[in-house]
């Protein structure tokens with residue numbers, strides 16, 4: 001999506017906007033003023049004559065039909081209902097009253113939105129607010145372009161009608177966006193209470209129903225307004241439904257996943273059944289995702305094409321904006337299709353090359369799937385005999401072509417990656433053959449353009465441009481683009497010589513740049529293991545400065561602050577804290593609140609213990625030690641012996657803090 | 662997507678709680694968002710970072726473990742492999758596709774078999790032995806090579822800071 005929002009948002013942030021309360025009060029006051037005014041005017045039986053005289057000249061379009069209906073009414077019959085009808089008629093005719101009515105409608109809409117937000121979402125997170133703001137301004141911008149650029153409305157009442165349509169639509173769009181954001185956020189947490197799911201789903205379903213109603217309105221309007229108007233309106237409407245349905249579906253899948261997960265870990269028999277369903281769920285989720293994404297994009301594309309072609313907006317600002325949007329949409333569709341082709345390719349490749357593991361093999365390797373850490377009921381086997389869930393392996397191979405566990409290069413050439421790698425292969429082959437060594441060693445010619453302007457006209461400048469070819473494949477330094485190629489080559493070598501470490505092979509390949517040469521080197525025993533990674537350049541840390549540092553720190557320490565610090569670390573109640581440490585030790589609570597608390601306690605303990613150890617080590621070497629300090633020393637000695645106490649000692653103070661807070 | 666990531670993170674959290682590696686604690690700060698963790702790493706013994714307890718933030722992508730998490734120290738850090746803003750630059754945290762430094766073979770990079778525990782352990786060994794081939798912090802790398810005493814002094818100050826002990 002092209003975002004044009006930043007500027008208005010910044011402007012708006014600077015503007016002093018009234019609070020919602022103030023706005024509501026102002027709106028209500030304005031409305032009551034205009035109602036009072038209307039009552040005053042309509043209490044005079046002759047108001048219509050005055051009003052028509054007044055409004056005749058400024059709004060010819062709407063007055064005639066209103067008059068017709070009014071004339072039929074018997075002016076003698078002044079009932080309450082009639083009075084009200086009169087008043088409303090007046091207010092619709094009076095421009096000032098119309099604006100207050102519209103303002104009131106918006107105020108109600110905002111209040112409704114606020115109410116829904118309070119009911120369903122509670123406090124909005126910052127990112128949600130930002131998202132909504134962006135979406136809002138984007139929507140306003142595009143609809144502005146649409147109304148004044150594409151449709152090119154001429155009359156005020158038409159503008160008002162479109163505005164009200166878009167207000168309702170935009171309102172629902174924003175709500176749907178909010179639902180989506182919140183759903184994504186909730187899906188990050190394992191412990192969302194059920195009722196928040198229900199409220200969110202309820203809102204989503206109501207949005208879906210409302211978009212159905214809007215669709216009916218579209219049909220009705222299209223019946224009178226012609227096909228183009230219908231198509232414009234219906235596209236937006238269907239878009240909303242597709243988006244909402246998509247979120248609902250994802251939501252349902254997620255809830256299903258979570259339930260499966262909990263039953264899967266809870267019991268064996270249930271888990272086995274779930275595992276089988278699990279395997280089928282992958283493609284289902286993928287294809288529904290694909291269909292919804294593509295449907296949304298295509299719909300948008302058609303809508304924009306429609307706007308561009310069926311309205312005379314060529315060579316205007318509006319057409320430019322729409323073309324940019326079209327370009328973006330095309331790009332997105334292309335990307336999605338490419339991704340899908342990759343998916344299909346990987347899928348077929350897996351079907352053809354990697355067999356499902358047999359029951360014996362599964363029983364033999366009692367490990368869980370290394371990708372999702374869950375038990376495997378069925379699995380696919382890679383040539384390196386590593387087993388994975390079908391869907392886990394699929395999603396990994398879509399982005400990488402090696403075994404996750406042992407990093408063995410798999411022989412996958414997806415159609416997307418094919419072209420790029422073919423290019424590299426070509427280059428590589430050219431460099432590999434002995435005949436081509438000369439060729440590859442010769443630097444490609446540099447192109448040098450020189451333009452001497454002064455030779456033609458004295459005031460023309462002279463300049464030269466040099467185009468150099470950087471060499472990728474003959475440098476000593478490994479280049480980023482070729483590391484994967486290097487890896488692939490290393491795998492080839494390693495398949496022949498499994499006993500040679502991969503890093504060793506890679507090191508040698510860095511020098512030789514050829515599989516054959518490296519193989520020769522290995523055969524001749526010329527390949528040596530490189531030193532371990534981290535020690536290559538760094539010396540072992542020197543000891544002398546360390547000692548110096550400690551002594552300087554120690555002597556510079558002020559005894560007073562030292563004692564204070566010890567006192568902080570010292571507060572303890574052993575009998576109580578032993579119990580807490582037993583509570584903490586190696587326990588994974590089922591309740592999330594308890595888990596959070598235990599984690600916090602463990603962190604505090606770690607920090608306290610580290611602090612105490614540090615101070616113990618850097619204790620200032622003082623000639624005379626006060627009795628309290630010897631106590632401390634003893635205690636610390638004791639702490640060192642007894643792990644329990646060292647862990648537990650800061651506890652009571654911590655716990656105190658916890659209760660306080 | 663997020664469902665399976667969530668279950669895997671839960672499993673890792675459980676494992677890290679039940680069998681924590683020495684001097685390392687990690688877990689979600691707030692379980693409302695299970696994809697943001699805080700880790701405490703104790704500086705390895707016998708190094709200039711010895712004794713410090715360094716807090717770091719781990720942000721997991723929705724498609725974890727297919728993509729690696731991002732790790733960033735939230736305390737002040739001065740180390741050749743840590744950017745000035747605290748981001749950690751080690752090969753295990755790089756997705757197989759991207760290679761910003763151009764020195765790693767993909768064997769050292771992220772794969773779903775890696776885990777939070779392995780990441781944190783590699784960070785500990787990175788603290789112990791900086792790899793000055795990747796210059797995330799050029800100043801630190803230079804000082805590590807040329808003026809080790811000054812480097813140690815800075816590290817000492819940082820250690821004290823993380824422990825809340827005022828520098829004398």
Ligand SMILES: [Zn+2]
Nearest residue numbers: 369372389392
């Ligand atoms: Zn799996």
Ligand SMILES: [Zn+2]
Nearest residue numbers: 384386403406
């Ligand atoms: Zn393998």
